Amino acid sequence: MIVPRLIERKRDGDKLTSSEWLELIHGYSAGDVPDYQMSALLMAVFFRGMTRTETDALTDAMLSSGARLDLSDMAIPRLDKHSTGGVGDKVSLVLAPLIAELGVAVPMMSGRGLGHTGGTLDKLESIPGFRTDLSLAAARAQLDRIGCALIGQTAEIAPADRKLYALRDATGTVEAIPLISASIMSKKLAEGLTGLVLDIKSGSGAFLPELDREIELAKTMIELGADRGCPVVALVTAMDRPLGDACGNAMEVREAIEFLRGHSPEDLAAVTYALGAEMLQLAGVATTHQDAQLQMREAISSGRAAERFRAIVAAQGGDPRVVDDLSLLPSSPLRAEFRASRDGIVQRVEPRAIGHGVVALGGGRRTMHDVVDPAVGFDIMVKPNATVTEGDVIAIIHAADDAGVAIGHSVLDAAISIGDAPVDVLPLVSHRITSDAVEQLQ
């Protein structure tokens, strides 16, 4: 295998064979293929795409680069939810304890910040002491005990994907359907699931702002799952504005805990319950969507879901008192108000600009080895179509220093626009996609 020749072939529109993909990915995983060759290949894939056979080969190569969770002897269903990545998306932090509380094992494996979107691992690690680097054996023991483990990809699981994920983030090669599909499914297939729900983000803040490409992405993952014994259902949800109010690692944990204690922004609740209902039905725990909704709301209002989260935090080395005392989460030294510049109606809260803004504040990665500041971010108190008056505080900037505050202001100036007329926004949940059909919901 002469890697520059393979890169040239892909670059020039040729397809690589399954054994070439296997050799490339295992070689990359072993360190024999360097980052700089892989990133050039990924950029060529961005421009040239991959055939279904190539995507299959890439998925299997990444899956076989590591170990799997064997949960086949567990008596209860095993479900996970995966999002294609959004801004302000703290749904996983709520759903994991909530669904586990309702009798479904949730072996949730998450990633780190990628592109302009946040990562669940980075968010969890803002809880003092919280460890996501559990071994598979430890995760299995925790699943048996409390029905949920929130883990990262350790060296054991799809190590090739883990390396690629970080590399793509740093090299502008995130937004390619075959790479996204293979990355997600190689991890999910290693979790020993009996079912998977996908949250496919749509709109300007999604990886793939065009809806038809989003649906292509969902179908690719549904097929990859179906061929490998894991039924998958996907919902398309809105990412033309941030989800919920908080954007930034610790701030999003705070909002998730408030949700588990019974207080959530409407949009976050709607998306979370819709995805949770699909999980509970796929698991056979709920018979209808309404049944699922009632079970979830009861688990929240009774405090049981928050208790489950406390157990998970404690099991993974975190300080369980954060569930009751949010001041134990990291907070930024500086907070600055951002005010409406005029009377009017909010037109846009541009999630991509907000996401890049969190990175600019230090809350995300520019290169693979950057350290994330958990405390920084934005609290945005308005949504598109909100009526505002000049001088209203519409957002709070959480920054590490004065330079961060200045960056935050310029980010929000660009991201939030105010006009005179109401605007169209995407429905919170627009489509439901299964292996049989694409159903429009709203």
Add this chain to the structure above:
Amino acid sequence: MIVPRLIERKRDGDKLTSSEWLELIHGYSAGDVPDYQMSALLMAVFFRGMTRTETDALTDAMLSSGARLDLSDMAIPRLDKHSTGGVGDKVSLVLAPLIAELGVAVPMMSGRGLGHTGGTLDKLESIPGFRTDLSLAAARAQLDRIGCALIGQTAEIAPADRKLYALRDATGTVEAIPLISASIMSKKLAEGLTGLVLDIKSGSGAFLPELDREIELAKTMIELGADRGCPVVALVTAMDRPLGDACGNAMEVREAIEFLRGHSPEDLAAVTYALGAEMLQLAGVATTHQDAQLQMREAISSGRAAERFRAIVAAQGGDPRVVDDLSLLPSSPLRAEFRASRDGIVQRVEPRAIGHGVVALGGGRRTMHDVVDPAVGFDIMVKPNATVTEGDVIAIIHAADDAGVAIGHSVLDAAISIGDAPVDVLPLVSHRITSDAVEQLQ
């Protein structure tokens, strides 16, 4: 500067500003921008191209990343020749001593193997003891003393280009006009030249097999030179078959020394003298093409050019006895004959396949850090339109081991084809390009 954002912008068809290119290139040179980001950016450039303003900025950024040779106080003209890279191209090894012997200073800065083509530095370093890592001060002193220095890019000269050159080689991002132009011109402009002759290879073995792209490349470099006070003339020469017989580092040095001693394959002599004549006329040393040819042939036949090469080898730490005793050059442990498989007329000797074959034998680089075996390669004794009889020895494989011999056979099987009818080949020198015109010669 958030590098992944710059990569994404270039990827999506936007152009980067001059200051962004400057910051990227100086950052890459300083190690702040890692290889894996630069290779992804280069692949995006491959697909998207660069504007003339971007190419100017890239050239100036690479030039300003290091020092320059200041030769402005030298009384004699300073000329260099640069080839876009071919297979079997040992013209520089002959021209440097030959032109220096005729009263022109030749501060020749060369590169290493890139893609399927060899590099003059790798060839020179096959001479026992020969050092190409002269400081600029040492090169200047040697130019004053013997009129020629054959140097590599040390850390002093265009260090950003040096790093990029090696990276492109390993990442399938060689064949892009703005990258080739800026790479060549940033080095040449650092040499303090009063003129430059370009050897633009055309045909299947050239970086850019399409002639119109070759001419675009030449024009880009001519403009870059003209804007910066260095007149440039380009010849388009044939690279639809290897130049001369030898392909491989030490083997090519051997053929160059034989040329300096008065014996050369016809094709190699024709191309070398054509390029040399342009140098001598640009320097004002010869008044006409015929005058230049006579001066060069006299310098060869008198032995003066070979003597000048001996002086250069000695000055740069090499064993000057190689000029008289070719057995002092590295030679491979195994040599195997390759025979014609049938009677007929040679149709193709495919240079790209031969060049990749030399790499496969160990004589070139697959990644930036590979060590080159100087001894391996091919001696190919036939050209297209040669008449051969089944069983004729038409090539010799020089290999390190039996595996290399087997590789060599399969390379030559694929690279050399024999048929029944004569074939068209490219003229050895087809076009002459100046800032005014593109003139067809044959």
